[in-house]
């Protein structure tokens with residue numbers, strides 16, 4: 001049985017900051033599945049070592065998959081139609 005740890009988007013603030021080098025929790029994501037627009041701080045986050053799965057709080061579609069290991073990042077944004085954020 002796989003225990004999932006469900007968190008909110010603030011849990012990936014540090015991880016996204018490593019990738020985008022700026023504060024991303026206030027960024028807006030548009031779900032490719034249902035079109036819902038949510039702040040990154042509001043999305044559902046599931047931690048599965050070594051990866052992180054981010055789901056839409058409206059329809060539970062996967063918005064992002066992020067894997068970090070061996071000195072590399074893999075960022076799958078196929079479930080995010082649009083990512084909007086303010087310049088630093």
Ligand SMILES: [Zn+2]
Pocket residue numbers: 031032033034035036056057058059060061
């Ligand atoms: Zn959705």
